[in-house]
Amino acid sequence: MSKPIPFELLICPSCKSENIKQTTHDIVCNNCKKAYKNMTQQYRFVDYGDEQVTDTLDKIKFIVKKNRTIYDFIMKVLGPVYFDTSMSRFLKKYVKSKNKIAINLGSGNSDISKEVSNVDIFPYGSVNITCDIANLPLKTNSIDVIINSAVLEHVPNPEKVVAEIHRVLKKGGIVYSFFPFMQGFHASPYDFSRRTIEGMKVLYKDFDIIEVKPSGGPTSGFLWVFQEWLAILLSFGIKPLHQLIWSILLVTLWPIKFLDIILLKHPMAHNISSGFVLIGKKSATQRD
Numbered sequence: 001m002s003k004p005i006p007f008e009l010l011i012c013p014s015c016k017s018e019n020i021k022q023t024t025h026d027i028v029c030n031n032c033k034k035a036y037k038n039m040t041q042q043y044r045f046v047d048y049g050d051e052q053v054t055d056t057l058d059k060i061k062f063i064v065k066k067n068r069t070i071y072d073f074i075m076k077v078l079g080p081v082y083f084d085t086s087m088s089r090f091l092k093k094y095v096k097s098k099n100k101i102a103i104n105l106g107s108g109n110s111d112i113s114k115e116v117s118n119v120d121i122f123p124y125g126s127v128n129i130t131c132d133i134a135n136l137p138l139k140t141n142s143i144d145v146i147i148n149s150a151v152l153e154h155v156p157n158p159e160k161v162v163a164e165i166h167r168v169l170k171k172g173g174i175v176y177s178f179f180p181f182m183q184g185f186h187a188s189p190y191d192f193s194r195r196t197i198e199g200m201k202v203l204y205k206d207f208d209i210i211e212v213k214p215s216g217g218p219t220s221g222f223l224w225v226f227q228e229w230l231a232i233l234l235s236f237g238i239k240p241l242h243q244l245i246w247s248i249l250l251v252t253l254w255p256i257k258f259l260d261i262i263l264l265k266h267p268m269a270h271n272i273s274s275g276f277v278l279i280g281k282k283s284a285t286q287r288d
Contacts, residue, residue, distance in 0.1 A: 002111055002118040004041050005103070005128045013045050013137040039123075045131040048121045065109045065124065072110075078251055080224040081183075081216045082260040086277050087112065087149065090176045100144035105133045105165070106151025116147065134160045138168045149178040150275070152195075154188050158203060166206050169282045175207065180275040182221030184228040197270050200278045207280030216274025217260025223253060224274065 010027070011018050017031035027036040027043060037044035065071045076083050095102045095115050104110065107118035109126050117128045119136070131137050133148075134155060146165050152158040158179075165175055179195040195203060200212050227249040235242035263269055270276070 002104075002107075002126045002128055003102075003115055005043070005117045006101075007043075009101070009139055009142045010043065010137050011139055013131060013135045018139060042123065042127060043129045043131075043137070044123060045129065045137050046121060048123075048130065068109050068111065068126070078254050080227060080250070080254065080257055081220040081274050082257040082264075084215055084217070084260070084264060086213075086215055087147075087176070087178075090147075090279065091116070094145050094174050094176075098144075101142070102145035102147065103138075103143055105146060105148040105161070106154070112147070116145075134164060136164045136168055140167050141170045143168045143173060144170055145174050145176075147176045149176070150180060152177065152179050152203075153183075153193050154190055156190070156192050158193065162203055162206075166282060171282060171284045173282045174210075175204070175278075175280045175282075177204070177278045177280075178215055178275055179203070179278070180216075182218075182225060182272050182274055184224050195276065197273075197276050200276050204278055204280045206282075208283055210279040210281055212276060212278040214264060214269045214273035214275075215277040217257075217264040218266070218269050218272045218274075219259040219263055220257050220274035221272040223257055227253060 007022055010020060012020050012029035012032060012034060014034045015029060015032040017029055019030040021028050021030060022038055025038055027038050029035075037047075064074065091113050094100070095113060100115070102113075102116045103119050104112055104116050105119050107120045107127060108122070109124035110118070111126050118124075118126050119129045119131065119133060120127045121130060121132065123130045129137065133151070134157060146169060148161075148165070152161060155161055169175065177200070179200055181194050181196060183194065185191050197212060197214070201209060227246060230249060231242045231246035234245050
């Protein structure tokens, strides 16, 4: 279960006032009088449901996501991307047993650690705050660690989200970010952009970059695109046939991705890597 977020860290996302109060069913801003839902261990600043999901495969993914065990199996075993150990190593170094306030932006229904709070636009059971991550209902300089993995490609303005990350992090706070590079289109419910390794550095230009490296790897980058290409080639413009072929390829070709255990170490892996992980630090002396 994810870690609840203390109410005293919240602000009104509409007017940015800290003058808010909590009732049994609502969060009310005393400044602009806006009211938001106060659920059991979940603050809802937006109402965003499955009716917002229009893509067929994404509708299926949205339903499957509600069962964390099945979804994790599909993503980590059957999915085309090799999950390396960078996330677990990051959590061990910066979060576990550190008594930190850490949040996972765009968490979905995941539960990466009992010491991490979840923030997402969808009200999954493990989510602590539902909100627009480009407009976080959190105080400035209030969070120690922020994680965002495979989420910034789904927002129309990732620069705005990164600016919000910078705002809410404490001085010296740490961010972990995975941004895809060689991946096919995947609506969730939208898909807007990709980043190169240099693009990641530009996106996080206001941070002291600790590390930026390939993640997923070149095999993962190739496999995702190859599966999509083959499904397009063999489906002759018939969308249901495309989805059937793509699904068959998904459950038959997945072992190939484990070549990335070796290829991630190649000095040119960044050329077609599935994506990149960046770890950055908010300067202790930098102005907000």
